[in-house]
Amino acid sequence: MADQSSKKATIYDLSVLSGASASTVSAVLNGTWQKRRISADTADRILSLAKAQRYTTNLQARGLRSSKSGLVGLLVPVYDNRFFSSMAQTFEGQARARGLSPMVVSGRRDPEEERRTVETLIAYSIDALFIAGVTDPDGVHQVCARAGLPHVNIDLPGKLASSVISDNRGGAQVLTEAILRHAAQGGMLSPDDVVLFGGHDDHASRERITGFHAAKNAFFGVESGDDIEITGYSPRMTELAFERFYARESRLPRCLFINSSINFEGLLRFMGRHDGEAFGDIVVGCFDYDPFASFLPFPVYMAKPNASEMLKRGFELLEAAPERPVLQMIEPQLILPRTALVGPLDDIRDPVAPSKSFDQRHG
Amino acid sequence: MADQSSKKATIYDLSVLSGASASTVSAVLNGTWQKRRISADTADRILSLAKAQRYTTNLQARGLRSSKSGLVGLLVPVYDNRFFSSMAQTFEGQARARGLSPMVVSGRRDPEEERRTVETLIAYSIDALFIAGVTDPDGVHQVCARAGLPHVNIDLPGKLASSVISDNRGGAQVLTEAILRHAAQGGMLSPDDVVLFGGHDDHASRERITGFHAAKNAFFGVESGDDIEITGYSPRMTELAFERFYARESRLPRCLFINSSINFEGLLRFMGRHDGEAFGDIVVGCFDYDPFASFLPFPVYMAKPNASEMLKRGFELLEAAPERPVLQMIEPQLILPRTALVGPLDDIRDPVAPSKSFDQRHG
């Protein structure tokens, strides 16, 4: 009500209105007034003035002066799959809880774009960066290092900065064991029935392949090779890999390890093109979690990386700022078929009040 | 190589190194040097110096001075479903293409948090805001208006600012017709077999309910009521609604209209708790698109809002800045069961080179 012009009030406006100096106003508003021995009277007066004028700090000005912006970045390759979007959601919550402003950006798996994007973030003086699923971690690291920007790698290892990663090998092994066990119930299994699709030459894929082979070799008692279809992280390439396999073998492998939900979409596209055919006898293990994928018309085992825990560790590492880069490993969770987990969505306040039956069931 | 200290170079550093004044350096670096009649020689010299020193503009300083930050915000309720995460992905691309820095934030469907979040964005002097799926559009609008911040509503109507929305009524009608037609093939259908789950008292839900009823009434030739289960946008509430229905009727409705993929997750949770039972005879229509949902073991028709087009129109509206708020309507797309669409992911450069068979198939 007290604002006449539509311009935003500054400390100078409040200074004039209150009769105090701008530095006093500033101290009152940023909470350092006790340290500066401003009287409680003056502080109260200024605070209520600020409220009446709807004052809000210009964070660009503050950031410029104090070279702290209050922004934390999260760099993901892409948003639109459940893994990264759920990570973004969790990140936002954790950043806000620490009084920081989250800024999520995507590098689109292009080393050049990744660097440019990080440069931009740095140009806004972000205070810290979480790097998740980038193509060229060390390139990004160098950009950060030059700018003196604290950063951690999430779910991918970097030699140059601390990292929190999933146990890809162990997770893949457990996942592979699960699908082997399940598929074996459907009849005799041969090593050729068990194929991995997706990934490329990155750390996570290599580890998962190792885990996959470990489980497979243990199961069959023989070394097996030629069971990996590298497709990158692209639905289209994965679809083509499935088409090739199908053209060659006239069927899908009975037991499929799929490297990520993005690759899984490639399988969906393949299936969409083969509409009449049933693929009821396949068993899929996917290193990722998506609730809808879990209910597909064939058994889908999933390994869910613990994004929430990884981010939490990431924040801790940033605060601790260890001398030398450390690497922490977090276990992914094996998710059985037909499982719809609760997620970050469930933390949000519900606009519809809990009903009676809610209390009855969960009381 | 030329950077000794780890501090970032400023125009003053370049000024000293080049012998030119800071204002000259500034003009050269921001491209206004022709207007300021700086010689090409000087400009070249400064530009190569800047490159050598890895100079990048401090965008906080620029923003402070010019009260333009280059930031555009997108406010979504939550990230982690395909609709909003895909919207975020598209938004990022479109913003970058316009030379802007996208900032995606979530308001978590809490009016208070929505306002706070927008206040924060304003404090960073963002230049424009896209508001998508907020609980209290007009509250957010007032915050924007006070700050003189240009903004548009995406996929939700607001009386106070321009909006680009989906044709919820028409889309729902088409979707309902599709599931009715499909379900009718499975035998005689009664109005009681056709139920809508999800939504609450917001514009989109009301419109969808209207479209749902229009299609249903046309199909059965009678007015039908008591076929709406309001659950909010919460998986848990939706799950409970299904449980209640199931407890009452000992079955699911044969023909289900689900208001959004978030509500659909509630159905998954219900199904996860009823593991042995088959729900093979149901037909689902969901006002949202998710590729995995499209391949579930029952027919799933989906209506996909055209986020990309809505955002494009949003940018256009911001540029045109019409006198009075306008409202534009975009048709959603009906997606048949077992369809895996290409999406923003397919625009990104693929790290794995196209193989021979790729060329063969698409050549």
Add this chain to the structure above:
DNA sequence: TGTTATTGCACCATCGATTGTGCAAAAAGG
């Protein structure tokens, strides 16, 4: 050669906050 135009750039205030320092007035101590 003298005068006007043009070129090429430097100077300086400014955006809105933060923070080290200094200095009166009031309070405390002797």
Add this chain to the structure above:
DNA sequence: CCTTTTTGCACAATCGATGGTGCAATAACA
């Protein structure tokens, strides 16, 4: 009553970039 301490605040520099203005040096013209 005089000195020392404490209280309460104002002043001014600063963060890095922008853009209006002014002023030499050079070029163009008569």
